[in-house]
Structure formats: structure tokens, C-alpha cells
Amino acid sequence: MKHDELLGRVLGPGTQELTCEQCFEELDRYVELEVAGEPADERVPGMRAHLEGCPACAEDFRSLRDLVAGEQER
Amino acid sequence: MATALMTTPTQMPADSPPCAWVERLRADGPERQAAVAELHGLLLKAARFEIGRRGAEVRHLRGGDQEDLAQQAADDALMAVLRKLDSFRGESRFTTWAYKFALLEAAVKVRRRAWQGREVPLEEEAWEALADAGAGTERPVEEAELFAALRGEIERSLSPRQREVLVAVALNDVPIDVLAERLGSTRGALYKNLHDARRKLRRALAARGFPFGAGGEEEL
Numbered sequence: 287m288k289h290d291e292l293l294g295r296v297l298g299p300g301t302q303e304l305t306c307e308q309c310f311e312e313l314d315r316y317v318e319l320e321v322a323g324e325p326a327d328e329r330v331p332g333m334r335a336h337l338e339g340c341p342a343c344a345e346d347f348r349s350l351r352d353l354v355a356g357e358q359e360r
Numbered sequence: 361m362a363t364a365l366m367t368t369p370t371q372m373p374a375d376s377p378p379c380a381w382v383e384r385l386r387a388d389g390p391e392r393q394a395a396v397a398e399l400h401g402l403l404l405k406a407a408r409f410e411i412g413r414r415g416a417e418v419r420h421l422r423g424g425d426q427e428d429l430a431q432q433a434a435d436d437a438l439m440a441v442l443r444k445l446d447s448f449r450g451e452s453r454f455t456t457w458a459y460k461f462a463l464l465e466a467a468v469k470v471r472r473r474a475w476q477g478r479e480v481p482l483e484e485e486a487w488e489a490l491a492d493a494g495a496g497t498e499r500p501v502e503e504a505e506l507f508a509a510l511r512g513e514i515e516r517s518l519s520p521r522q523r524e525v526l527v528a529v530a531l532n533d534v535p536i537d538v539l540a541e542r543l544g545s546t547r548g549a550l551y552k553n554l555h556d557a558r559r560k561l562r563r564a565l566a567a568r569g570f571p572f573g574a575g576g577e578e579e580l
């Protein structure tokens with residue numbers, strides 16, 4: 287594991303972030319903003335930091351983003 | 361919740377039509393039954409999508425077992441969606457909102473199945489990663505000092521629960537849902553432990569002169 291990655295895992299994003307519950311609540315809106323190319327991080331502050339800090343929520347985000355983006359392509 | 365983290369609601373037009381899905385799911389009789397069946401089909405599709413993308417984790421499961429897992433995830437997600445229908449705010453499409461429940465249910469089930477019968481790795485194994493990171497003659501002295509200090513602060517500054525969660529999730533790749541199940545806790549509660557641990561470590565390292573401020577972090 288690279289040192290930066292190790293430090294990132296241990297010390298986290300170091301900025302204000304949403305909780306897991308808030309992340310789940312906002313996930314659908316955040317994903318649609320991102321897939322539409324809208325400023326998702328601006329509209330849902332604290333989401334990006336949480337996704338950097340929480341591996342499980344980050345996986346949930348990637349899954350929903352890929353599912354929604356795939357549907358839109360069809 | 362910190363004011364800075366208040367999210368900006370998507371502006372919905374005042375005359376925005378009510379969500380057809382919600383209306384059908386609140387109807388009576390055959391209309392509702394049809395809507396529930398249709399919704400279950402969508403949730404099952406999302407659950408299969410999630411299980412399909414987790415190929416390595418479900419490799420040991422036979423096709424029938426994977427389908428059972430998808431069905432269980434879709435069933436549980438359907439219950440969750442119907443229970444939380446009043447909380448749908450119309451800030452995304454209904455299907456996007458509903459999908460997230462199926463993806464979550466499927467992901468949690470796969471993670472737990474993949475860890476069934478496996479021990480959570482011991483703390484000592486994680487120390488090796490930190491020790492390796494600080495070792496080696498080619499490493500700058502500052503880096504070796506940083507990792508030594510970090511290990512010291514993990515042992516000294518954190519509560520046993522904070523250390524347990526940090527080591528398992530951040531160093532040993534134990535899925536937080538699996539750890540939550542083993543400890544009789546929740547993802548949210550354990551993430552708060554992790555967040556608080558990280559904040560303590562940043563502050564302790566900053567106090568020792570390392571460039572890691574708390575970054576204006578507030579409590580979760």
C-alpha cells in the first residue's frame with residue numbers, strides 16, 4: 287500500500303463530512319446531479335469528503351452511479 | 361448537524377406533478393398490487409446488478425445461491441421502500457431513490473456472506489503495515505518519524521473501541537457492515553467511532569508538529 291493511501295485511510299479526509307445516514311439520504315440526488323454533469327459537490331456539501339472517508343458508502347455511490355448512468359445510455 | 365453541511369434542496373416547481381409511483385403505491389386493490397410487483401422487478405434488477413459487479417466476493421456462491429441473495433435483497437428493499445415512502449421528497453427520480461435501497465441490501469448481504477466464518481484480522485497484523493511504511497533506509501527520516509508517531513498515537517490516544525474500528529476498517533479492510541454485525545452495532549455508529557478516532561489522531565499529530573490540522577472538522 288502506498289504511503290499516501292495508508293495515511294488517507296488512517297487519517298481520513300480531514301474536512302467536514304456527512305454522516306452515513308445523511309449520505310444515504312442524499313445519495314440519489316447526488317448521483318443524479320453528478321450523472322447530469324451538475325455541480326454535485328457544491329449542492330451536497332460534505333458528501334465528497336464522506337465518500338473519501340467511508341469505503342462502504344463509496345461503494346454504494348459507485349454502484350448507484352453506474353446503474354443510473356447505464357440506464358441513461360440505453 | 362453543522363450548518364455548513366446543510367445541503368441545498370433541489371428546487372421543485374410549485375406545480376410539480378405528484379409522483380405517479382407514489383400515487384400508485386398508495387392506491388388500493390389491483391392498482392397497488394401491480395405497482396408493488398413492478399417495483400419489486402426493478403429492485404430485483406438492481407440487486408442482480410450489484411451482485412453481478414461483486415464477482416470476486418460471490419465467486420464461491422453457486423448461481424442459484426446468487427439468485428436467492430438477489431431475491432432476498434429485493435424483498436428487503438421493497439419493505440424498506442414501502443416503509444419509507446413518505447420520506448421520498450421528489451428530489452430525484454423515484455426509481456433512483458428506490459434503487460439505492462436494493463443496492464444497499466445486496467451489498468450488505470454479499471459482504472456478510474463473503475465474511476461468513478472468517479475471523480476479523482488481529483490488530484497485530486495491521487501494525488506490520490505501519491511498521492513497513494516507516495521502515496527502509498530509502499525512506500526520509502521525517503516519514504519514518506511520522507509513522508512511528510502515528511502508531512504511538514493509535515495506541516495511546518484512542519479508546520479501545522476507536523482503535524478496534526480504525527484498525528479493522530482502515531487498515532485491515534474489514535467491511536464496516538460486517539464489523540457492525542459482529543459488534544452488534546450499526547454502520548453509522550461505527551463510522552462515528554472512526555471519524556472521532558481520525559480527528560483525535562490528526563490533532564495529536566498536529567500537536568507534535570506534523571502537518572495534519574483537524575481541518576475545521578466538527579463532530580458528526
